[in-house]
Structures are given as structure tokens and as C-alpha cells.
Amino acid sequence: MAGKRGRGDAAEDVEAVLDGLYTTPPSGFVARREELAVAARTAGRAEDARRIHGARRPTLAAWAANLLLRSQPEESHRFLELGQALRRAHRDLDPAGVRELSAQRRMLVAALTRQTADLALDAGQRLSAAVLTEVTATLQAVLADPAAADRWAGGRLDSALVPPSGFPPGLPSGPARESAVRSGPAHPPRTDELARVRRERLTRAREAADAAARRLDDRRVEHTDAEAAVQRARDHHGRARQEVEDTEEALRRAREALRTAAGEEQRAQERYRTTADALARAEREARRAAREAERLEPSPEDDRE
Incomplete structure (x- = not known):
């Protein structure tokens, strides 16, 4: 019936509100979040207000990565597809495919990092070298890790992503990679276990x-x-x-x-x-x-x- 809004409409509204909120620069995030939460509460949408109020303020690098995804949807989609292809090539132990896709990866990550810096500058935020390093790490994580890719594709990162220590884990680089291709996957060395523990500690610390x-x-x-x-x-x-x-x-x-x-x-x-x-x-x-x-x-x- 015209003039009435269903639960589906309200859900779409709050999702759109959250998508827009995560493209708000971190310096204005909290004030904008509270403004939107108050508006939802005033409109009688208590659950939407709770979700909005619970949104976590992104770091500058996470905000910039969200901005890239929202501002360049076609390039972002191609980047996600490249990650799928690269992970598949690693999984299938395809050296030629890995070499070709890795070259694309390096060029595309560098180009998207520069584009992210330009988008942030247009939005009034100059990204430091340290922040750009985190943006690059986030893009590399998107290529290497399907869970990271899903998180970035959602457009609501609140912290930078960290690529796994190996691409993918269990597949070494250099001469050891050729050996793995010939003889199949090897048992992970002890250093992989230490790296896993460090990652878990880093995750808990973050x-x-x-x-x-x-x-x-x-x-x-x-x-x-x-x-x-x-x-x-x-x-x-x-x-x-x-x-x-x-x-x-x-x-x-x-x-x-x-x-x-x-x-x-x-x-x-x-x-x-x-x-x-x-x-x-x-x-x-x-x-x-x-x-x-x-x-x-x-x-x-x-x-x-």
C-alpha cells in the first residue's frame, strides 16, 4: 500500500545509511554516527538506531579502502576477480598463471593505492606514507585471503587488513615454490606455526x-x-x-x-x-x-x- 513502509524497506534504509556512514572521514565519523542514530531513534526505529550506534569508527586506512570500493565499483569488482583467479592459480599449482597474475597484481595494487590517495585528497584527507602502506597491505590481503576479500567487498572496514604470511599459506616462494609444484604440498615448517601464533596475537591485540x-x-x-x-x-x-x-x-x-x-x-x-x-x-x-x-x-x- 502506498505511503507505508515495510520491514524490507527499513532494512534497506539502514544498510544504505551504514554504507554512507563508512565513507565519512574518521574525523567526522562519531558525530555523524550519533546524528544518524538519533534520527533513527526519533523515527521509532530503535533496532536501526542500535545498529548505527554500534558502528565502529574506521581507521584512516580502512576509510580510504572503503572510499575506493564505493567510488570505483567497476575497478574494485575487477580487482576482486583478479584475487579469485590468483588464489585459484596458487591452489592449482599453475606457475605460468601465477607469474602472469602476480605481475597484474603488483601493477594493480600500486595503481589502486595511488588512486586511493587521490580520492582521499579530493575528500579533504591527505594520506601519509604509513597510511598508504596500510592501504597497500589491505589490497594485498584482499587478493590473498577470501575472507579479507569478503570484508572489503562489504564496504565497511573499520581497520586495515593484514595479508597472510604466504600467498596462500603453505605455498612458498622462489625455488621452494618450484619444488612444491613438482612434488606437491609440503608439510609447513615450524616457522609457519610461529607466524600463525604471531598473527593470532596480533589479531587479539588489534x-x-x-x-x-x-x-x-x-x-x-x-x-x-x-x-x-x-x-x-x-x-x-x-x-x-x-x-x-x-x-x-x-x-x-x-x-x-x-x-x-x-x-x-x-x-x-x-x-x-x-x-x-x-x-x-x-x-x-x-x-x-x-x-x-x-x-x-x-x-x-x-x-x-
């Missing part, structure tokens, strides 16, 4: 670092909210203080006006008494003058004489 980074983001958000609350309280206090000062000034002016009005009233009363006395004197003089004029008025007998 997970701990990511968890600490998430806690740091949360504390930063809480600190930002508290800072905003302090500023609002300061503004409120400033407005209240200004109102008090304005009221006190108005009261001072009102008291001054009251004193002025009282003086004017006193002067008016004095004038009233003065004019009342003058009026009384004028009335008495007018009566005396009228009596004097009446007394001096000639009588009819005086006219006959």
Missing part, C-alpha cells in the same frame, strides 16, 4: 585496540555532550544574570523617576497653595473695588439737581 578505540569514542561523545551541557548552563546563567542586571537597572530608573515625580508633586502643591492665596486676595480686592464703585455711583436725586 581487537583490544579497536575495543579501546570504541570506548574512547564513547567517552569523547559523552565528554562532548557534557561540554555542551556546561555551555548551555553557562549561557542560561549569563542570560539570567543579564535579566537581573536589567531588572536592577530598571528598578534604579523607576526609583529615580519616583523621586523626580515626588519633587514635581511637592512643587506643584506649593504652586497650588501660592496660586490659591493669590486667587483669594484677588477675589477680596475685586469685592472691595466693586463696593467702592457702587458707593461712588451717582443717585437719581443727584441727577435732578
Whole structure:
């Protein structure tokens, strides 16, 4: 029915929101995440708000890799297909195919790394040499590891990927690779076990670092909210203080006006008494003058004489 949205529409919406969020530069990620979570919560989509709020802020290298995937979908798709072909050639022990695809791999990884740097610069982020090294490692991991390829294809990396120590594990390089091609897979040496342990430790360390980074983001958000609350309280206090000062000034002016009005009233009363006395004197003089004029008025007998 038109005008109504189903669960499928809402799910598509939150997926699109998350896709867009992971192309937001890390410096603005947390603020944008909270803005989107609040919008979803306000719209009554509590589960979407929870998912958005749980999104992990990407490192600069992970963000750049996400940006490459979203900005260059065709090249990214061809890159994923190259990884599938390269892994298949290694698995099938095809030396000619491995050599041909490896040459493509080196050129394409270098080209995509440069393209990633340009895309990031267009977005206002200059990538350092260290970050570009992580981008290159991420692209190499995508080629070597199908799980890494799936993660990158999702477009929501939060940390750089690390290629496995061997491409693929169990297939050595150089003269040892030719021996493996002739005689089949060999038992992995002890160093592979040590490398696996190191990778596991690195994975746990990165997970701990990511968890600490998430806690740091949360504390930063809480600190930002508290800072905003302090500023609002300061503004409120400033407005209240200004109102008090304005009221006190108005009261001072009102008291001054009251004193002025009282003086004017006193002067008016004095004038009233003065004019009342003058009026009384004028009335008495007018009566005396009228009596004097009446007394001096000639009588009819005086006219006959």
C-alpha cells in the first residue's frame, strides 16, 4: 500500500545509511554516527538506531579502502576477480598463471593505492606514507585471503587488513615454490606455526585496540555532550544574570523617576497653595473695588439737581 513502509524497506534504509556512514572521514565519523542514530531513534526505529550506534569508527586506512570500493565499483569488482583467479592459480599449482597474475597484481595494487590517495585528497584527507602502506597491505590481503576479500567487498572496514604470511599459506616462494609444484604440498615448517601464533596475537591485540578505540569514542561523545551541557548552563546563567542586571537597572530608573515625580508633586502643591492665596486676595480686592464703585455711583436725586 502506498505511503507505508515495510520491514524490507527499513532494512534497506539502514544498510544504505551504514554504507554512507563508512565513507565519512574518521574525523567526522562519531558525530555523524550519533546524528544518524538519533534520527533513527526519533523515527521509532530503535533496532536501526542500535545498529548505527554500534558502528565502529574506521581507521584512516580502512576509510580510504572503503572510499575506493564505493567510488570505483567497476575497478574494485575487477580487482576482486583478479584475487579469485590468483588464489585459484596458487591452489592449482599453475606457475605460468601465477607469474602472469602476480605481475597484474603488483601493477594493480600500486595503481589502486595511488588512486586511493587521490580520492582521499579530493575528500579533504591527505594520506601519509604509513597510511598508504596500510592501504597497500589491505589490497594485498584482499587478493590473498577470501575472507579479507569478503570484508572489503562489504564496504565497511573499520581497520586495515593484514595479508597472510604466504600467498596462500603453505605455498612458498622462489625455488621452494618450484619444488612444491613438482612434488606437491609440503608439510609447513615450524616457522609457519610461529607466524600463525604471531598473527593470532596480533589479531587479539588489534581487537583490544579497536575495543579501546570504541570506548574512547564513547567517552569523547559523552565528554562532548557534557561540554555542551556546561555551555548551555553557562549561557542560561549569563542570560539570567543579564535579566537581573536589567531588572536592577530598571528598578534604579523607576526609583529615580519616583523621586523626580515626588519633587514635581511637592512643587506643584506649593504652586497650588501660592496660586490659591493669590486667587483669594484677588477675589477680596475685586469685592472691595466693586463696593467702592457702587458707593461712588451717582443717585437719581443727584441727577435732578
